Amino acid sequence: MNIKFRSTVLAVAMALTAGAYAEGVRQSPINIDKKDVVDVHHAPQITAVYQSSATLNVVNTYNPNRVPLVHKEWATLRATPSGSSYVMVGHQQYDLLQFHFHTPSEHKVNDKGAPMEVHFVHLRTGALPCDPEALLVIGAMIKPDSDAHNELSKIFDRKDLPEDSTKSAVSITNFDLNKVLPKLDASWRYSGSLTAPSTFTNCSAQGGSIEDQLSADVFPENVQWVVLTKPVELTRQQINTFKRLFEEGNSRETQPLNGRKVYHVHH
Ligand SMILES: [Zn+2]
Numbered sequence: 001m002n003i004k005f006r007s008t009v010l011a012v013a014m015a016l017t018a019g020a021y022a023e024g025v026r027q028s029p030i031n032i033d034k035k036d037v038v039d040v041h042h043a044p045q046i047t048a049v050y051q052s053s054a055t056l057n058v059v060n061t062y063n064p065n066r067v068p069l070v071h072k073e074w075a076t077l078r079a080t081p082s083g084s085s086y087v088m089v090g091h092q093q094y095d096l097l098q099f100h101f102h103t104p105s106e107h108k109v110n111d112k113g114a115p116m117e118v119h120f121v122h123l124r125t126g127a128l129p130c131d132p133e134a135l136l137v138i139g140a141m142i143k144p145d146s147d148a149h150n151e152l153s154k155i156f157d158r159k160d161l162p163e164d165s166t167k168s169a170v171s172i173t174n175f176d177l178n179k180v181l182p183k184l185d186a187s188w189r190y191s192g193s194l195t196a197p198s199t200f201t202n203c204s205a206q207g208g209s210i211e212d213q214l215s216a217d218v219f220p221e222n223v224q225w226v227v228l229t230k231p232v233e234l235t236r237q238q239i240n241t242f243k244r245l246f247e248e249g250n251s252r253e254t255q256p257l258n259g260r261k262v263y264h265v266h267h
Contacts, residue, residue: 024218027255028192029106037264044090046184050177054081058170060162074196076100094122094136102251116142130203135223145233151179156238182230185267194219195252
């Protein structure tokens with residue numbers, strides 16, 4: 001983490017202590033305006049150490065039987081890989097918990113979105129998910145391409161992807177986690193939040209219940225975001241397969257920056 005990035009995190013942490021939390025000061029997603037980003041050449045390098053032959057357990061998190069019902073827009077198709085996979089950010093390790101998808105994309109670049117976005121969710125090794133800055137999410141836009149994506153086709157060519165949490169999970173073997181994301185060395189980084197309400201297990205209450213978070217429109221603010229500048233590509237047919245699962249979309253609107261800086265990292 002470079003000094004500028006660290007001081008922003010610190011400033012935000014102080015703002016949180018000052019009680020600004022209830023209003024939300026660092027919500028996600030955001031629009032990344034290329035003319036406003038801060039160029040950084042010496043940010044810590046992100047290196048993935050991912051399983052090359054993982055088994056994925058793929059579920060749809062929408063629970064139609066929950067009372068009160070939480071709208072499907074806050075659900076996703078979530079893949080949890082077997083084995084240990086992690087990234088190193090400088091000398092800090094973050095363990096991969098799961099990855100999931102949104103349609104349309106949540107982040108925008110110069111006000112332009114993409115048909116989908118993928119999020120790889122990592123937890124700082126040894127941290128609780130509610131701890132400050134515990135989560136690191138690496139996201140990438142997904143754009144249409146004429147060629148099928150070798151690895152993601154193992155998910156999106158399936159005919160039995162679950163429509164909701166009452167349907168069976170899908171198991172996908174021999175999945176190479178290294179082949180989903182483009183190179184990790186070109187990214188935009190900023191301090192933000194989850195993009196859907198969430199309560200954390202093993203944590204003291206943080207941010208309130210799902211209903212409280214939805215009514216306040218404030219989601220837990222402990223995420224360091226890395227949005228890759230290069231997109232992932234799927235065929236239109238594969239994108240449509242996902243869109244059929246979330247016909248009304250499952251993306252949150254972009255949120256105000258509130259003075260936050262977005263760092264454009266190149267190596
Ligand atoms: Zn997400």
